[in-house]
Amino acid sequence: MPYLLTTIIFLPLLGALVVALIPGNCDKIIRMTAIAFNAAVLMVVGVLCLLFDRTSGSMQFTETHPWIPQAGIHYTVGVDGISLALVFLTALLGFLACLASNTIKSRIKEYFIVYQILMTGMLGTFLALDLVVFYIFWETVLIPMFFLIGIWGGPRREYAAWKFFFYTLAGSVVMLLAIIGIYFLSTPHTFNMLELAYSSPLLSRTLQAILFLMFFFAFAIKVPVFPFHTWLPDAHVEAPTPVSVILAGVLLKMGTYGLFRVCVPFFPEAVAMFAWSLGVLGAVNLIYGACAAFAQTDFKKLIAYSSVSHMGFVLLGLAAMNSTGFNGSILEMFNHGIITGAMFLLVGVVYERSHTREFSAFGGLASTMPRYAFFLTFMALASLGLPGLSGFVGEFLSLAGIFITFPKLAIISAIGLIAVVVLFLVMVKKVLWGKPKEGVVWSDMSMGEVAVIMPLLILVLIVGFYPDAILDFQKHTVDVLVKTL
Amino acid sequence: MMNSLQFIKPELVLTAAGLMLLVCGVFGLRRKPLGLIALMAIVIGFFSLPMTLDSSSMVFSGMLTNDVFSFVMRALVLVATGLAVLMSIGYSWSDHDDAGEYYFFLLVAAISMMLTVSATNLLMIYLAIETLSIVSYVLACSFKKDLYSTEAGLKYFLFGALSTGIMLYGISLVYGLLGTLSLPAIGLKLAAGGIHEPTLVLAGLLVFAGFAFKASLVPFHMWVADVYEGAPWPVAAFFSIGPKAIGFALLARVFFGFPAFLTSGWEGIAVFLAIATMTIGNFSAFHQESVKRLLAFSSVAQAGYILAGLAAGVLGLKAAFFYIVIYTFMNMGAFACASFLSSERAPLESFKGMGRRAPGWALVFSIFLLSLAGLPPLAGFLAKFFVLVAVIDVKQYFLATAVVVNSVVAFFYYLKVIKVMYFEDSPDSQPIRIPVSGMIVLAICLSAVLLFGFWPQLIMNILALIFA
Amino acid sequence: MVNIAHLIPVFPFLAFWLNIAFGRRLGRGSAYVSVGASLISTVLAILVFMGLKPGGGSYELATWITIHDHPITLGIIVDSLTVMMLLVVTIVGTLIQIYSIGYMGGDIRFSRYFAYISLFMSSMLGLVLADNLLMLYIFWEGVGLCSCLLVAFWYEKPAAAAAGVKAFVTTRIGDTGLLIGILILLATGHSLRFADMGSLPGSEILMAVAALLIFLGAMGKSAQFPLHVWLPDAMEGPTSVSALIHAATMVAAGVYLVARSYVLFAMHPLALQTVAIIGAISAIMAASIACTANDIKKVLAYSTVSQLGLMMLALGAGGFTAGTFHLMTHAFFKALLFLGAGSVIHAVHTQDIRQMGGLIHKMKITGVTFIIGALALAGIMPLSGFWSKDEIFITLWQSGNPLLFGAAVLTSFLTAFYMARVIFLTFLGEPRTETHAHESPAVMTFPLVILAVFAAGLGFIGSPWCHGAFQNFLTGGEEAVHLNYGMIVFSTALSLSGIGLAYLLIVKGFKLPGSDCPCRNWFIRLVENKYYVDELYDVVFVQTFHKICEAMKRFDQLHIDGAVNGVSTIVAFCAQAVKRLQTGLVENYLLMQAGGVLALLLFILGKLCRIF
């Protein structure tokens, strides 16, 4: 299957073009077109998953075409176990969020155009194997997101959009410097990530450390790692529901993906050097995020901060520097995407009905919206890492991994996990339990809303019960990665 | 001699057309046909350019040179002027007559710019720059009953007069030191050595200041915003691409590149000025409420990036050249969009709701702005990227940092315009019509920005020729 | 037949999904789904029991996940301990579900209730069957979740909702210990199988720590001091839930865990001692609180804590069989007591024993079965509680630690006292308030009777009269158990004296502690207020946590976000300043230009001069 990955990357862009050609007043057709294109992407990704050789840990489906050969820039894409899970996640959430976009009522055409461009950017980021191409896709995400938050967002959308944009941009320009730097430091000069994975570990420790820190800065902002996280609550809260889903589900993963794709293979010594700090940051993320989330009075903000908390596990797994930790970390990315995506969908459900996200407006929803109560409880439990659901597997693997390397951190994190539990239980209590508010008559979730969230629920169960469903894909890649350390 | 005449064929075409325009203007030909004549002349000139390639490398006894650089720059100058003419045709002039003279001035500017880039003698360079300046003063003052336009013209003149004075004084010192003004001869003399260096540096610096004025480097940029704001949109657009490209071409030819004049020691100043230029340009644009001024300062900042390229060796020269080409199109596009979408002063509020009033043009404008800001995968990004690559290659890490920090700051004001267009609604929902010639300008610029962004080889191959 | 054991939890699990998905359509039918599933499980459990080979065995279904290159399998362990627990859980569970049909009859979320119960059954059975710690942990959390959901089943009541959260969080604190213990075992021994626990390669101290951490998990689940606070609050849930989860099965899971990983504990005296001490403290403390409680369910709840403490005490003192035996008998009689209490509450709509009285006349079956259960708990021969308690006494006596033995004795005495107090106040005497109490329907009394039979008779299988059949079944040994007459006399006398004291205080007019007793002193007030543990926790943990969270939120907004916004403010300010350079006056521009030339000149000349 030549051009399979290229198809995946540019199919959404084609969708954007097609949507752009449809007259602006045909809302329904635009919506259907966008959904169709996203479904097509999902299907192609499905084919990719089927064709993917799980027994191999190397890059597959690679394509290379010279783009600017004078500057050593080639359009190179490929997929391995680490990226495959994220590509699948992107395609899935992209499709579901597209379905959930019926809450968008204004400027639909522009919305879907921008949305499709965003998809291309995200998929490209996960598939690119040339640092410049990677950077280009990475940046491509920014502007669509800026629009999606700024036009279709909540009351403080402008502030949030600015903040998101500049925070991320500040990180990525530093990455750009590092990309160029590593180009000149590598012998022979190259932007190819696979070649760099061979040549850059030979750099001196100091150089590795400097370059690592530069890349890390960019990724840390995207993840986000404490103390670079404050864009996230604002952006998540102000973004419309489907965009929040994408933001939390996919965009944050770009940062952690970068850590795995760039930092670990390129600078193994530096990563080892900073492993302890990474672990501490992970633990801080975990606990700080949970605590800050707990104090929020805004439903969506709470979920946003809980994302900060969850990403702590990814960092912990990374800091473990062993296959268990890496597996856990990557799985946690996938899980977080699914669970938090679902969470934002659920917040959106009540927001649609109440037009507020303050906890004080909710309460007793379990009585009036039983279906909603089930889904919210389920996802909250998955979020807090209830064994048997997907969240647990990733968290446990991360903890098990870091326990070998830094037992103290693992213990602190495990204790910090209590805060996460408290957080979500209290959230369930505030929203679902108690007496229903006077005069509140919100209809229960419609079948459409259930249909959007159902696949996520099923995935949570599948991964929870049978984690190898995902782990099988990434195992060998992780092994290869660990061997290079 | 025939050979030499062959070389200046495009200039001769333009001169003839200019004179014709004057005559036709006097006989009351309307604005549009006049513009078309000018345009036709430029097109003819453009297509007669390849014929000049056959000439020998030195023409008019070494006054002009026939190298790839001058060829390409002449082409660029013609394109820039052509775009400005096209834009002028579509522009809604109010309270302005003398259309024939207007186009005549544009053509004279084009001629002088073409001679500048192919000149290899400081005397010729001085004359051409001075001509360009004088014509520019008059162009800036196009609305002679307008408070803004006249003030712009006068400010431009006052600033320019001092600049050319300083430059002339510098040239006179160069003459005194080296006894010649021909660049190849200067190169030989310098290579031979034995020149009193402080005086040489002094003379060079004064000449540098004159070029920097054209390239609008800090602190020789102060006129930019006021002149652009006061001048009519097409003139401002022209200023922002034509003379600026000339400034850089001169800097490249005389100070950083070709037959080397004072090759060493300029990098330090260039680095310093590059940082100052981009920073002050960006910071000044930050709070602008007038899109015209904003774009003016943006063009100053862009000059900083180009200069950063010049400061970075051969790779940097390539990058700077690449940047200039890209810049010509994207900046022209941005100016053209802004002029057609808004009024002469172009306050930011007038762009409110443009995303709905003129969705297509708002998108095009956004693309130009984002390209200026350096967003991948647009051409502006690649330009910045190559500059950065060159800068890092020569280990100017501080400069590299300044470039990226500045590009972050710059994003703010470019996005501010886009934000106003898309995020805010306007009370006025009347759709906006753009004249055909305006569309052509935008189409050319847009396709260039996209084409060069996705297929930079086009320029790369030329670069390979120049630096062969 | 052993290899069908893994099917046991499957049916309740299916019932859960059926009830969740189609609950509203099923209506009352959902009860039958759950009870049916439960019955199938019971039958399967009995089949497994019948087919059990001596020494048991385990088998693996699949590899669940690979950690540190070592597979964690989905393994099933089937040995006598498991089978015992299986039987207890399925039988008690089925009976309680039948009871619930009547008890929960009018509830609007009838099917949801049964869904949760089924999920609980499934998790609990899975927990019992798990052959390694990680699997156990998974189901362990599952039962915790069900406990939480069922405690908060009437979430409209704020107290119930809060209790649900408290139950989950408190047990979760213990579970964190368990989790870390698992991590230690994984990191050092690479095996989590109970079968391998005797031969783990880790260092002595590390293994002891692991054992203690595992015990921490057990403490949370079994509501041992200092993690006992959730259990009394959990009484906000339906009484049938209290009976099933908070008396018979889930809370016993802690004891089960210790018993299950007993090898590990046995190797480390420190761990074992800790278990004993914690058990002793919990036993005495909870028993004393039970004496002053006036809510019938609270009395039973504290009694549960106390009895669980007693089991822990026994385990800690080396009495593996004693602890598990008591676990089994306790499951039946405590379930019976709760169901009886539920029946009473169902009838009189109050839980305060001071407002009851003379109920035995109106509710004969309930009364009689309740009294049987109470006597069994108090340890009156020959009811089941007597035998298991007797076993514990003997173990402790033999362990030679007088303090531990004293603790058991004191607990036993107090137990007899407070159970007698409940009976005197509730069923005997005269009604203190106007009630229209009536006997509960058959669907509720039927389980009571069955349970009463078990409560009365189950003890025999562990009695010398059966030659210690239970003990031998459990350990696989052939030892005969002998009658220890001294101990029988002693413990009977102890129980009777407790009942006698209660009789004196309550029936004979001595004022009971807890009402307006003139002899209130600081100690009684302390006990009445449950030793102020809740208040202490509220101040030390809950409020501190809230404060920390608030502080972090503020820190986030003020400092971190402040720094971010500060940067943008600085940039904006600088931009404003730079913009002001453009004064509009051309002379200023010229000055800048000339000054610029001069500055550059000085700069470059300065550079040159250094060369010269």
Place this chain on the structure above:
Amino acid sequence: MNEAVFYIIAFLVGAGALLSVTVRDIFHGAIWLALTLISIAFLYFYLDAGFLGVIQILVYVGGIMALFVFAIMLTAKIGDRSISQVNRQFWPGLLIAATLFVVLGKVVMDGPWMRLQAGSPVTDLKTIGTSLVTSYVVPFEFISLLLLAALVGAVVIGKVKK
């Protein structure tokens, strides 16, 4: 003798220049400028550039000075001598000019010209004429375009539509 002539001329040039930018009355300034320009013409004669001297007088004194006077007459109100002719940045301006003088002077004085007393062949008119139509034919032709453009520009701006 020769030297003395030079210094007299130099004094005239310097003093005239100084006065032309310092006297309060702009009209007087223009007169002083004329004096300076004439003195410079004499300097040209002194430097054996007679043709240039003539041109200087013709173009500058005859042409440009006339323009200046016209412009002054058109714009300046004769009576506003009371207003200061110096703007607000007098001191910084003076400082920069003075520093420039010192720095440039120092550099140039250190340079190779200080002692140079050459007697090279005089450039005669014929050389200039030949140069203009051979080596410098492009500038020579081009300056006509410049003058035309300037002329047209002046007309365009200057003419007032009725």
Place this chain on the structure above:
Amino acid sequence: MIPLGHIVALSLFLFCVGVYGVLTQRNAIRFLISVELILNAANINLIAFNKYLGSPDGLGQVFALFVIGVAAAASVVGLILVIAVYRLRKSVNTDDFNTLKW
């Protein structure tokens, strides 16, 4: 002959006086006068160098010739611009021309 340096010093003085005038004078016409001084300073240089260094094609004088021509053209345009501004503002003082700023 006097040393070349003295002539250069004179031109330098003229140049600096010109710069001084440009910087400190508020009258736009005075500005033009100052610019003329700068141009003449350059011209003095050119002619002096031509004399002292000797150039076969008389470059210095040719250049000076051009400069005089250019200066004339520039002065014309400059004065016209001053007059154009004066027509609208009735002022030739540069500190009055700040409609365009910031």
